[in-house]
Amino acid sequence: MIAPVEHGGLRYEALHWAKERGLGQNGGFVAAIDIASGKELWVQRIYEIVYGDKSPQKYDRFITTLTLIDGDTALAVTDQTGAVYRLDLGTRAVTLISAAPDTTPPPNPRKPAKAEPAEKKGFFGRLLGD
Amino acid sequence: MHDFETCYKKTRRQLTNFDFHAKLPKSMAKFNLASAMDSDGPNRRGYDDIKALRAALTDSKRKTNKSEGEILVAACEDVAGKTIIGKITGWLYDTKDRVSAVKMMRHMYLMRMRGSQDVWVYSPPKSYTQWLYDEFEGMNKAGLETWSSEDDETYSESDKTAMADATQMAMAWCMKCQVKLSTPDAASKALVRKWFCAPGADDKAVEKASKTLGLGFKKICSVLNSNKLVLSDEPNDRAGGGWKDYAFVYKSEKMSVVYVQSATLSAAKGSKMWLAALTIVHELSHREMNTEDHRYDSDGKLSPSAGQGALSAAHAIQNADNWGYFAADMNGGLAGGTSLTVAGVA
Numbered sequence: 001m002i003a004p005v006e007h008g009g010l011r012y013e014a015l016h017w018a019k020e021r022g023l024g025q026n027g028g029f030v031a032a033i034d035i036a037s038g039k040e041l042w043v044q045r046i047y048e049i050v051y052g053d054k055s056p057q058k059y060d061r062f063i064t065t066l067t068l069i070d071g072d073t074a075l076a077v078t079d080q081t082g083a084v085y086r087l088d089l090g091t092r093a094v095t096l097i098s099a100a101p102d103t104t105p106p107p108n109p110r111k112p113a114k115a116e117p118a119e120k121k122g123f124f125g126r127l128l129g130d
Numbered sequence: 131m132h133d134f135e136t137c138y139k140k141t142r143r144q145l146t147n148f149d150f151h152a153k154l155p156k157s158m159a160k161f162n163l164a165s166a167m168d169s170d171g172p173n174r175r176g177y178d179d180i181k182a183l184r185a186a187l188t189d190s191k192r193k194t195n196k197s198e199g200e201i202l203v204a205a206c207e208d209v210a211g212k213t214i215i216g217k218i219t220g221w222l223y224d225t226k227d228r229v230s231a232v233k234m235m236r237h238m239y240l241m242r243m244r245g246s247q248d249v250w251v252y253s254p255p256k257s258y259t260q261w262l263y264d265e266f267e268g269m270n271k272a273g274l275e276t277w278s279s280e281d282d283e284t285y286s287e288s289d290k291t292a293m294a295d296a297t298q299m300a301m302a303w304c305m306k307c308q309v310k311l312s313t314p315d316a317a318s319k320a321l322v323r324k325w326f327c328a329p330g331a332d333d334k335a336v337e338k339a340s341k342t343l344g345l346g347f348k349k350i351c352s353v354l355n356s357n358k359l360v361l362s363d364e365p366n367d368r369a370g371g372g373w374k375d376y377a378f379v380y381k382s383e384k385m386s387v388v389y390v391q392s393a394t395l396s397a398a399k400g401s402k403m404w405l406a407a408l409t410i411v412h413e414l415s416h417r418e419m420n421t422e423d424h425r426y427d428s429d430g431k432l433s434p435s436a437g438q439g440a441l442s443a444a445h446a447i448q449n450a451d452n453w454g455y456f457a458a459d460m461n462g463g464l465a466g467g468t469s470l471t472v473a474g475v476a
Contacts, residue, residue: 001429017425020445026423054367055378055416055450056423103371108257112273 005066005075007089011035012075014063015043025049027062030077030087044092046077046085131261134252134362135385137234140263142167144231161186163235171358171385172250177240184236199279202229203271226269229278230262237283241294247355249297251290252362255280259369284363285395292398293361293390296406300414301354303407303457304347310460311344318460324473325456328443329435339447346453349418350411353386364389376409379417388413404463412454421450427472436474 004013015021015029023029028049032041051059065078075087081100088094131137145164161183166176190201206228239251257280258265266274285293310318319336326339353359367378367389376393388410398406415421424445425432432452434443446452455472458464470476 017429019422020424020441053380053382055381055413057426057450058367058372058375058378060423105259105369108259110257110276112269112276114268115270115273 002064002066005068006035007068007072009035010041012066012089014066014077016062018043025051026056026060027079030063030066030075032089042092044087044094046087046094047079047083131264132366133261133364133380133383134360134387134389135380135383137261137263138167138171138385140227141231141234142169144227145235163232166235166238168358171356171360172238172240174240174248174357180235180238180240183232187236197275197279198281199229199275199277202232202278203275206232207271225271226266226274227263229274230266233278234262239290241290241297247298247301248357249294250358250360251285251293252360253283253285253290254363254365256282256284256368258365260365265365284365284368285390288399289395292395292403292406296394296398296403297354297359297361297410299403299407299463300410300457301351303461303463304351304354304411307347307457307460308344308351311340311347314340321456321459324433324435324475325452325459326443326446327434331443335443339443342447343453343456346415346419347457350414353414353418354410356386358386360385360387361390362387367391377413379413381416381420386417404458407463408454408458411457412450415450415453419453421453422448423451424449425451427451427455430471431474433473433475440474 001016002014004011006012011033013031013033014027015023015031017026018024018029019026023043023045025048028047029043029045031043033039034041046063047061049059049061061080063077063079065076067076067078068074069076069086072089074089076097077085077087079085079100081103083100084097086095086097131140142164145167161179162176163179163183164176166172166174166180187198187201190196191198194201196204203225207225234252234254237252237254239253241249241251254262266277269277311322314322314336319340322336322340322343323331326343327335364372364378367373368391372378373392375391376397377388377390379388390409394406394409397403397409422445425441430436431440432446432449432455434440434446441449441452451472455464455469459469464472466476
């Protein structure tokens with residue numbers, strides 16, 4: 001559970017288990033709750049998760065921080081991959097501030113390089129050969 | 131290539147090809163590796179040949195002072211390639227594919243569990259970040275000799291033993307669940323209520339949940355008892371940052387494969403064998419019962435009876451962690467504190 005953010009009588013929370021609510025993905029939603037009444041006013045999707053063939057937990061991607069920015073008019077929303085989004089609290093428009101850092105491992109220096117592609121000889125060329 | 135099954139089937143095609151064997155030197159052709167490969171998964175009857183292959187590679191390295199890759203490539207080269215027939219067959223069957231096939235078998239292990247059950251472990255070199263055939267794609271002979279020499283495997287000996295022990299525990303749990311759910315006694319019904327039923331659920335709801343669970347654990351037992359379950363590395367996922375996770379399955383993969391990752395190994399080797407066993411049950415419930423991940427143990431209140439914020443009964447029966455924790459609880463595998471923390475009720 002990450003720390004909610006309060007501003008202007010509202011509490012903004014990251015909604016982790018949205019699948020339970022029929023929202024189709026775990027992670028990626030922010031809910032706004034009226035502090036006085038406890039009533040949930042809206043839920044906004046920040047990013048879409050596309051589930052593939054692996055076990056579902058491989059795709060779940062949760063929000064890790066919520067921070068008020070831009071004179072408290074917006075929230076900066078960070079997800080597990082490090083991507084940061086801006087949620088405008090007035091219009092609920094979402095924009096990507098910065099993409100997730102590239103975590104692709106560098107190529108293994110011990111791995112031999114691919115050979116230059118050989119000239120394609122076709123079937124009879126192969127038969128008649130070198 | 132993205133899963134074990136695709137790699138396995140390509141290897142099987144290579145190893146069951148007559149020309150392939152005809153071209154192998156006698157030193158390699160004597161190993162009937164294909165006998166370990168049924169169409170629906172590996173078979174223990176060929177395991178002696180796999181062990182003999184590993185021993186021969188070790189012996190050959192020592193005697194010839196050559197690398198494993200040099201030995202493999204020499205054994206798999208198209209030795210008839212200078213003839214027209216050789217060129218035709220060489221065109222059909224590439225050396226690097228043959229090396230991939232033998233290399234795959236060289237990294238297959240049959241782990242004996244207690245009783246007569248076995249589980250297979252596929253443990254490729256940890257330097258590989260793709261499935262074998264992709265890993266060797268585009269390499270010339272020298273590159274192939276170098277890269278197929280890699281032998282520092284993803285899973286250590288203690289990892290493999292721990293994986294087999296976790297599978298053994300999962301199987302014992304699931305068999306007990308299957309038996310208990312066939313004619314549930316009061317204690318079993320109480321556990322079904324705890325993990326799957328809304329507060330005050332009537333007997334009919336408990337019976338319905340028990341029936342679903344009974345069917346599911348029967349299917350899971352069938353996989354665990356099949357001697358064809360494979361615990362595998364998934365190099366693409368590992369290299370893409372997934373190694374930190376517990377495990378996963380490909381739901382569409384027909385062969386029974388669970389991709390085991392570091393968190394499961396840490397649990398199994400760090401006095402939480404029950405969590406490793408629970409992970410196996412969790413993953414097999416995804417495969418066999420198409421369960422979801424509505425909520426994980428770390429967020430608690432998995433029991434529909436846990437009050438405000440609890441998982442609903444409808445979601446609990448679809449939730450993989452509920453299946454895993456139920457199996458553990460049925461077998462006394464959970465410490466009281468863990469059960470309370472995760473379920474939200476005692």
